Amino acid sequence: MIHKNLILIIILFGQLLTIMDIFIINVSIPSIQRDIHASNGEIQFMIASYLIGFASFLITGGRLGDLYGRKKIFVIGLLLFMLSSLACGISANALQLVISRFIQGISAAAMAPQVLAMIQILFSTHEERTKAMGWYGITIGIGTILGQFLGGYFSSLTVIDESWRLIFLMNIPICLPAIFFSLKLLKESKSPVKKSFDILGVFILSTGLFCFTYALTAVEHAGIGWQNILVIIISVGILIYFIKNQRTRILKNRSYLIDFKLFRYQNFNLGIIAVSFFFIMLDSYFYILSLYFQDGLKMNPLAAGEIIVFQGAGFILASLFSPGMILRHGKNVLIAGLSLISLVLIIQVLVFNTQTPFYLFYLLLFLHGVGVGSIIPSLANIALSGMPESLVGNASGVYNTFQQVAAIVGIVAVGSVFYYFLGEKPTSGDYHIAFTVATFINIFCLVLVMIFIIKVPDHILPKKRMLRM
Template sequence: MKHKYLKLLVILFGQLLTIMDIFIINVSIPSIQRNLDASNGEMQFMIAAYLIGFASFLITGGRLGDLYGRKKIYFIGLISFMVSSIACGISAGAEQLVISRFIQGISAAMMAPQVLSMIQILFTVHHERTKAMGWYGITIGIGTILGQFLGGYFSSLTIMEEPWRLIFLMNIPICLPAVFLSLKLLNESKTSVKQSFDMGGVVMLSAGLFCATYALTMSEHEGFHFKNAGLMVISAGIIFSFIKNQKRRVQNKRSYLIDFDLFRYKNFNLGIVAVSFFFIMLDSYFYILSLFFQDGLKISPLAAGEIIVFQGLGFILASAVSVKLILRYGKKALIAGLSFIIVILILQLFLFRIQIGFPIFCLLLFLHGLGVGSIIPSLANIALSGMSEKLIGNASGVYNTFQQVAAIIGIVAVGSVFYYFLGTKPLVKHYHNAFSVAILINILCLVFVIASVFKVPNHVLPEIRRKK
């Protein structure tokens, strides 16, 4: 049993790196721009490059693990992530940093599906898997907090001329033990059916996802102009052609990238719907909250960061505690957690309109984190439960892709609504109105998540009663 959890620790190193580097660059943007003499457009690419590379290659990463070995692809991802982090840290210009961040995102896409796949393979018993997914949730919380904290900490150091480089170079002492331990401890697993790799499918899908994620990510900064709208149309056409191509290849018994048997699992479909609406809610919430706090309520960036850290602390605590509730009450615990988030959002609608002290802000964010932390690990458990080992890598890649694309859609779509209600010359009351509309959209998303969880078969998240 202890050996299993040691292996879990090794694979969670990859998850920690993946999450941490999504957030770590945000606080360092001003110093990077100043030192590299980068334009605003180059800085936008710098932020977007990681997410675009990550979202575009998750399905490919999952399929590579299925065919060539999950340990092998995880190891390659770790090495690539370390090398690309070094390239980020020694970048001489903005263009080199953008390219290195893009490769870093692709490396993360090689690791992330293997993490979920290996958890499902390592922990076959429901209560063990639920506990393991609790640790998966804790890792997400730690990565979120560490990314924001360390980004600010290293950027403010005075021991060197360009301290922001340390936010990338600090990945080396995390990667090195992970590389060594993964070689020593992890067992290889892959599908027993020998197939060639569908490189044409990779090119088509990656191009389609690249166009979509690029257009959505850049729309956050530029607005949804003709160029981005055109890229979305091109993306839709490529992905439609890809789906037809994949179905034809499966029928002809040729190599493929996505096995559409995935979508015959009811719990997988429900898990995909649930995670999509949940991350539309979650990432748009953080985006709107940051704008509302700093621009609307005139809270300093440092104080806003401190408040959001309390959300992360609640997330970590809930990920640990919610395991017992999920095992005891099954999907009822999830529905209760989602309802709790709705209640906290409603409280924020009213309490943020009046003069409240710093401790109340922290408490409301902490409670929101408790709700979020009780949900995220189980959504992956719902989607991947009962999945055959042949499909698990494919399923993990598809699940992660939906999650990342939904997060970007949430920021762009809900952010656009927020700015619409804000107007051109916003006052404090306009910020309150725009925030209220955005929160109501978030609540609607959570209602869809509740409906999806409600339809999940009871055997997927069974209630385990203790014997008296």
């Protein structure tokens, strides 16, 4: 058991890096823009390039792990992440930093599916896996908080010029021991069926996902234009062609990228739908909350950041205690968590204004984090539960892809509604109306998540007394 837990710590370092570097750049934007003389558009693309690379190659990363070995692809991902972090840290201009961040996102896409896949393989019983997924959730919470904290800390150092470079260079001393211990302790696992790799499928899928995520990100920053709409239509066409191409290759017994047997598992379908609506809610919530705090309620960035930290604290606490509760009460814990988030959102609409005492902000964000932390680890557990070892890497990649694309869709879709109700010259009252409308869209998403959780068969998240039968 000690050996298993040590292996879990090692692979969770990959997850920590993946999450941390999504957030670590945000606080450092002003310093980076000043030092490398980047335009606003270049800065926006710098932030987006990591997510675009990440979302575009997750399915490919999962399939590579299935075919060539999850340990091997995980280590390659760590090595590539370290080298791309070094490239980010020594970038001389905006273009170099954008390209390096894109490669960093691809390397994260190589690691992330292996983390979920190896947890499913390493921890075979429901009780062990539930506890391991709790630590997976804790890692997400720590990565979120640590990314924002370290981004601000390193950017504010005065011991060296252009200290923001340390936010990337710090990944090197994390990656080196992770690579060493991964090579030393991880056991190799891969699909027993030997197949060649579908390079054409990678190109088609990555092109489609790249165009789709790029267009969505462009809409977020530049608004809806005919160019972005055209790119989205083209990307949808490419993805439809990809699905037809994969079905044809499977029928002809040729190599493929996605095994459609995944979608024969009811819990997998319910899991990816649930995680999609949940992340539409979650990422759009953080996006809109930041705008509402700073522009609507006139908070300074430091005060807004302090409040968000309480959400992360609640997330970590819930991830620590929710596994035991899920083992005792099953999916009722998830339903309670969704209900808690919905209630907190309603209260936020009613009480958040310029007169609200800060302790109330802290409390409500903390409770929001408790609700989120009780749900996220179990969504992955639902989707991957009972998945054969030959499919688990592919399933992890598809699951992560739905999650990341849904996050971008949420920011664009709910954000667009928020800006619509804001108007051209918004007052504080307009901000509250826009926040209210966006929040109730998020609550609607939570209701949909709850419906799909209720549909999950009881044996997927069995209660402890059922485990003893």
